[in-house]
Amino acid sequence: MRALTWLLTLTTALSRAAAARLRDEDPERGDVPGWVMITVMTAALVLAILVPFREAIVSAVQNALASVTNGG
Template sequence: MPMFTGVLAALAALADRLRGDDAERGDVPGWVMITVMTAALVLAILIPFREAIVAAVTNALASVTTGG
């Protein structure tokens, strides 16, 4: 019988979480949204301009290592 009570308690806690009755549950924190948006911007820039970015970085590194 104690196992059944534990299962009922776990189901009640899950139902509370799903209903949104948890006072500590809130919106997505700002830092998470900023991180996701930054990653999306990096991908949006990197995908169409990948070859140009790689060439620019390669040229910059070559000029630094050769003293150029």
């Protein structure tokens, strides 16, 4: 019964959040240009790290996958 109460509470909260977003009253919504800037900067950071260290990263991932598939 506790799980049902929790599920109903969660559903109600999500419904209210969706309704507020549709009414454009959500103060946490943010602005699109800010999110675009964060996304572009994150992609640039990933590339800045990946380009000089690509071989080391690929080698580390291959070693990790090999150790998992070979049983350690």
